[in-house]
């Protein structure tokens with residue numbers, strides 16, 4: 001790898017894909033994030049765990065531009081690569097630059113078939129009308145086929161999205177994010193409400209994206225976390241707005257502070 005590895009135009013040579021340093025977020029006197037520092041490498045799948053109220057969602061809200069100085073006192077740095085200062089950007093700009101976010105509940109276009117959901121997602125910022133009549137070019141079609149295969153939705157391509165199971169909808173929404181070819185994907189409790197089988201299928205999907213896109217997954221389901229992290233993947237434990245521990249899942253599970261604040265509850 002060259003000294004200046006560029007992730008599709010993003011300089012990640014010194015910082016990885018996501019660089020958070022000394023981030024503090026205060027909501028009207030309440031310190032939700034407290035001097036939090038975190039780096040995610042290019043192509044990494046990072047799991048973030050921690051007790052309720054640890055600041056996991058707030059961290060995602062700051063990265064994606066949802067939480068800004070109008071609603072909280074924010075201090076510190078958040079960069080995509082080493083040069084893109086996300087703190088100076090708003091939500092649409094951050095999405096546009098390649099940071100995709102998956103919320104807990106799937107939000108798909110229920111009345112439209114699966115393939116059209118993917119097409120609409122690819123159209124990105126174009127208007128609905130325009131995207132509906134736009135012809136998908138060959139590259140777009142190949143991408144759609146690849147995403148249908150990755151999300152195991154090939155056989156559902158012509159089905160109305162509203163008729164899919166919860167797990168299939170979750171995969172479709174991830175597929176919609178993939179159509180935008182994100183550099184960083186943030187997933188907030190993606191397996192909440194899923195069956196065990198659906199959970200493992202999602203783990204398989206995210207594992208297959210490893211190396212193609214960088215991901216940060218916030219999750220409480222420890223079996224899912226184990227399936228994502230494997231024996232070597234790094235897991236970050238947040239507590240009271242700071243990084244309490246970081247290491248392999250085995251390492252953090254053995255950490256006394258983690259047992260006390262989270263696992264041992």
Ligand SMILES: Nc1ncnc2c1ncn2[C@@H]1O[C@H](COP(=O)(O)OP(=O)(O)OP(=O)(O)O)[C@@H](O)[C@H]1O
Pocket residue numbers: 027030032050051052053054055056057058059071
């Ligand atoms: N807009 C807001 N105004 C005031 N307080 C907030 C706001 N958003 C979050 N908080 C508080 O910040 C703290 C951290 O919340 P956050 O949702 O980030 O935690 P979490 O780690 O995601 O928790 P969970 O695992 O329950 O989702 C909580 O105490 C929450 O009440």
